[in-house]
Amino acid sequence: MKKWIVFIFVSLSVSYTLAQKNTIVTIDQKPISIEEFEYYYNKNNTNDLQQKMPVEEYMQLFVNFKLKVHQAYMLQMDTAQTFKQELEGYRNQLIKPYLTDNEKIDDLVKEAYQHLLEDVDVSHILIRLNANPTPADTIAAYTKAMTAYKRVTNGESFEKIAVEFSEDPTVQENKGRLGFITGMMVVYPFEKTAYTTPVGQVSAPIRTRFGYHIIKVHDKRKTQGERLVAHILKRIPEDASEKQKAAIERSIKSIYEDLAKGADFQRLAQANSDDQSSANKGGEISWVGTGKTTPEFENAVFNLQNIGDISQPVKTEFGWHIIKLLDKRDIMTLQEAYPLIEPRVKTDERANIIANSFIEKLKKTYNFKSYPTNLHALQTLLAQPNDNILEQTKTYNLPIYTFADQVITQSDLIVFLHQQNYTKNPIDLSLLDILANQVANNTIIKYENSMLEKKYPEFGLLMNEYKEGILLFNISNEMVWSKASKDIEGLTDFFEKNKKSYAWDKPRFKGAIIYCDSKQSFKTAKKIAKATPEKELSTKLKQTLNSNEKNAVKIETGLFAEQTNPVVDKLVFKKGKLEKNNDYPYIFTSGNIQKHYPDSYQDIRGIVINDYQNYLDKQWIEELRSKYPIVIDTSVLNSLKSNNE
Template sequence: MKNILTLLLVVLMGTTSVISQKKKDVLLTIDGNPVYADEFERVYKKNLDLVQDESQKDVDGYMQLFIDYKLKIAEAKAQGLDKKEPYQVELRKYRDQLSRSYLFEEKLTEDLAKEAYDRSKEEINASHILIEVGFEAKPQDTLAAYNKIKSLRERALKGEDFEKLAKENSQEPNADKSGGNLGYFSVFSMVYPFETAAYNTKVGGISEIVRTNFGYHIIKVNDRRARLPKIVVSHIMISDKKGAHTFDPEERINEIATMLKQGQSFESLAKEFSDDKNSAVNGGKLKPFTKGELRAPEFEDAAYKLKNIGDISKPVKTEFGWHIIRLDERVPETTFEEQKAELEKRVKQGDRAKVVVNAVNKKIKEKYNYKKGTDYLPFFDTYVSDSVLTRNWDMKPIPTAQDKTLFTIGDRTVKFSDFASYVADRQRSTMPFADKESLLASFYDEFETEKLKDYYRDRLEVENPQYAAVLGEYRDGLLIFDVMEKNIWNAAKNDSLGLKQFYEKTKQNYRWKQRVDADIFSATSQMTAQRIQKMLEEGRAPEEIKAELNPDGSVNVLLTQGIFEVGEQELPANLEIKKGISTIYPSNDSYIVVNVKEVLPEGIKELDEVKGRVISNYQTELETQWMDQLRSKYDVEVNNKTLKKVKRQLK
C-alpha cells in the first residue's frame, strides 16, 4: 500500500522542468539548484483534483508536497541511485516503450492490428508439410531444404495426395500420423509468416513456399469458416485450493447445483457462495469472451456447449476450482476500435514486431542520412573465435588502424570496437547457434537496430519537449521509488526490533472487534430454518441437522462453521450478539440461523495477526522522521516574490 501511495505522489508531481521555459522564474532552490515556477504551475493545475488532503489544495499547502518530492529526488541522487544498474535498465525499458509513438511505430502497429482484426473473423483449417532448416544453417543446407520443399509443392500442385506427401516427407513431429493436419486456427495461433501464407491461400489451394524459424513450409487450406461469436456467461465458483475451505469443494458445488434445480436464484447463490469475488457482486457475471481467450479450456468448452440463453451447465472442473456456468448472452461482433488496444498489444509482443522493426530502421536511416561503412564479417569472422558459441569468447582490444567505421547515423560514428563490446556482452545470454557466422549475423542485426534507435531517442529528447518532459517525469519517479524502498520500506520490514517497539507503543490501534464462535445455517425456506432452530434447541449436532434436512441428495441447508468478527460478511448484518440460537434472518433468497456457541470479547491483536498493518504504519512514522532529516540536510530557499506571482496567476 505504501508503494502505491508513493507512486501516486510521483504522478502528482507531473512533468519535470526539462521542458524549455519561456520564462525562467525561479520559485525555489535546493542547495542552490533552481526549480522553476512554470513547472510548479503545471503540476498544480494538472493534479489538484487528485490531492485528498484539503489543507494541501491551496498553493502553500501544495508547495510542501512539491518540496518534499524534490528533496527525495535530491537525496536519491546523493545516494547514487541514479547510477545503479537496475535503475538504468528500467529507465531504458521505459524509454524504449515511450519512444515507440514517436519512432514511426504506432502507424505500422495499427496497420498490423487492423489486419489481425480482419483475419480474426475467420478460422482456417489447414495442413502443412515442413522441411526443417534453421536461419543459422549453412547455405548448402538451406538450398537443399528449399529444393526439397519446392519439389514437394510441384508434386502437390500436380494432384498428388497432400496427406500422403506429408506422412512420407514432412519433418513435423507426428506428421506420419497426422498427415500434417493442424485443425482449425485463427489469428495469432501460428507464427506470422505461416499465418499470412494460410490466409492468402484459397480453400483447396497450395500456398507459396513460406520460411519460418522452423524451416520451409507449404500449406494446403482445407476449409474456412466464420469464427465463433463472443458470449457472456455467469458462473459460481468454489475454489479447491488447499486451505480455502473447511468443507469439500466438490460436495459444495454439487449442493449448489441441486439448489439451482430446486429453483434457487443463480444470482443470489453466486453472491452468497461464489469464491470469484469480482464476479460474485454482479451475480456471477463475467466479461464477454470467445474460445482461446481464457486460461481455462474446460470452462470455455462447457460454456459454448450451452445452446439456449439461460441454460446452466453441470459442475465443471478447471485449474481454478469447480464452476457452474449459465449462458446469458451472445455478443454481436465488436468493431476494430473496440479491440484496437488489445490487438496492438499482441502485435508488439509477437513475431509481427519484426516487421515493425525492419520498417522503423528504414525510416530512421532515411531521416538521419545513414551511411554504411566497412562490412563487419571479414574482420569479425577471424577476430571472434568459435568460443563465442559456448559463451566463453574473451574480447581483445582492436588496434586503432583496424577499428573501422561500421556505419554513421547523423553526427554519430559506430566503430568495429562498439560491435565487439556488444558481442562480448550479448554472448552471455544467447541461445545456441549452429555456427559462428549465423551468430554474428543475428547479433549484428540486433546491434544495428539498437544503435539506430538510441540515436533517434537521443535526438528526440532534444527536439521534442513533450517527450523530454514525460521521460524526465519517469526518471524522477523511478528515483523516488528506489530511494523510498531503500530508506523506508525495506528498513521497516527488516528492523524487527524497531517494529516490535513500534507495535508496543501503538498496539491499542490494533484491536479485535467482538467475535463469535458460531455455526451458521443457510436454509432455502423459512420453514426449514424453523426446523433448524427446533433441532438446535433439542441439542442436535450441526452435521446431523444438515444430513437430516438434505435427504436423498437434495440441498436445503448449507453449514458454515468458525470464529467470525462482528460485521464479517458471513454473519447477518443485524445479528444480535449473544450466546444461543438466533432468530431467522432473511438473506437474498435464503434464511439464516446462527447458533452462537461463545461470544469472544474485544481485545488487542497479537503482532503476528496484524503485521502487515503495523509495518505500513511503521513505514509512515519512519518517513516522517526521514523527511525531517532531509529538511535539515538540504538548504531550501523559496523565492517569495515569485511565489506571490504564482498565487495570482493560479487564482
C-alpha cells in the same frame, strides 16, 4: 543563521507552455522550471476546484520537498549502488512503451482481429527444420520444399504430394488437411500466408520456426463465433474389438433415445458420460470455436441452431458423443478484443516484426548509414580463429555504421565479437553481416534509450519524479522515520515535555488478566504475581503452570479503557457483569490504573513515535530553510495562479 527566502517582484508579462523553460523557484542556486512545478502540482491536485490547493500554498510544500531532495544530493545519496539499482529497475519498466513501435503494434492487433472475423480451410505440407539448423540443413529443406511445390503447381494432387513429402506426423491420417483455422491459432507466418492466399491457390514455401510450409487454401467463411455445449461421451478403447465397438454404439444410441423421450441431459451425463472432467457438471465443457476441437465435433456443434438443441450421436477419434447446445456468442468487438490480442502480438512471432519496424524508424530518424566495404574488409582477419585479435584493433578504425553523432567502427565490432567468443571460430561473410547488423541494432536502441528524457519531456519528468521520490524516501528514513523509532532518549524526552497532550479522557488499566483453570492454579498464580515484576509476569506464569499437555493459565496483557474488556470492567472498574468462563473459572488482574496520563511513551508508542516524527520533520525543514537560499519568482507564480483560478 538568518532564514533566507527571497521573493522577486518583477513586472514581466509571463506566458508559458510546456515547452518553455521559465524558472519558478531557485534553491541553493539550482533553478527549478515552471514545467516541473506544474507537473507535481497537477499530479497532486484533483480537477475539483473546491479540493484544489492554492498555488502559493502548494509552493511551500514543494519547496520543502525540494529542500529534502537537495540535501540528499549534497550527501551523495544518488551515488549509492542500491539507489542506482532501484532507479534502474523503475526505468527498465517505464521505457517499454517508448522503445517499441506502437503504430506497428496497433496495425498488427487490427490485422489479427480481422483474421478472427474469418475462418480459412487449409492443407499444408511441412518440411521440418530443427531449432538451430545449419546453413546446409536450411538449403536442403528449402530445396525439398521447392520440389514439392513445383510438382503441385504442375498439376499433381496436393494430397498425394503431402503424403509423399510432408513431415507432419498427422499426414497419413489427414493427407495434409488441417481444416478451418482462425486468427491467433497458428504461428504468425503461417496465419499471414493462409489469409493472403486466394481460395483454390497454393502458396510458395514459407518459413516458420517449424520449417518450410506449402499451404493450400480450400475455402474461407465468416467466423461462426463460439458455442457453449455439454456432451455425453462413450469412449472407444484403442484395443476395442468389433463386438465392443458395437456395444458402445448401441449404448450411445440408447441414451439418445432416452433424451428423445424427454430424459434430463444433465442427469444422463452425470450417470453415463466417460468424460469425468465434465460429467459432474452435467456434461458442460468450455466454449467451442473454430479449430478448438476435432472437425467432426466442431461441425456437429455448429449444426445446432437453437439453444437446447441436442445432436444425434457423433463419432470422433475419442468415441461417440451426444452434444447439447447451451449458449452462443459472437466474436467480440475490436474494442473488447484489443486488450486480449495485444499481449499476444507483443510476444509471438509478431514481436520481431515490431522490433524490426522500430529499428528501421530509428535508422531513418537518425540518418543511419552503412559502409559495407569497411565491414567486409574484416573478412580476411576473421576467416580464422584468433585469440589475439584485440591487439589488431588499432589498425581497424574505419566506420562501418554512422547515425546521429555516433560512429560504430571496425574495432567496435571486433571487440564485440571477441567478448562474445565469436572469434574462437571462423566467421564467414554472411555471419559477419548478421553479427554486425546485431551490433548496429543494439547500439541504436541503446542510443535512443539515452535520449528518452530529452526526446519525451513527460518521460523526463516521470523519471525525475521516481528518482527524487526514492531520494526523499531514503533521506526521510535516515533523518526522521528510522531515527524517531530508535531514539529512546529523544522519545522519552518528547513524551515528558508533551505529556499533557496525551492525557486520558478516562482512566486506563495497564496490566494482565490471568485466567486459571482451578483454585490451586489460581492460588499459585496469585503468589507469583505478587513477587514478580510486571514485565516478567506472563513468562513466569507460563513457565511455572503450563506444560505441553495442559495450560493451567491463560494471560491477556494490554492497556484497557472502560468498556473494552468485560473482565477489566468488572474486576478493575467495578462495572458491568462478568459471564462465567467454564474453562478458566478463576480470574484475577495484576497491574495498575493510569488515572490521568500513560506511565511512559511505551504505553502509546505508536502515537508518540508519529508525533515525534512530525516534530523532527518540522525541525529538519526549518534547518534546511535556514541553510539553503530560496528564491521564488512571484511574477511567474502569480501567472500560474491566474491560470488555475
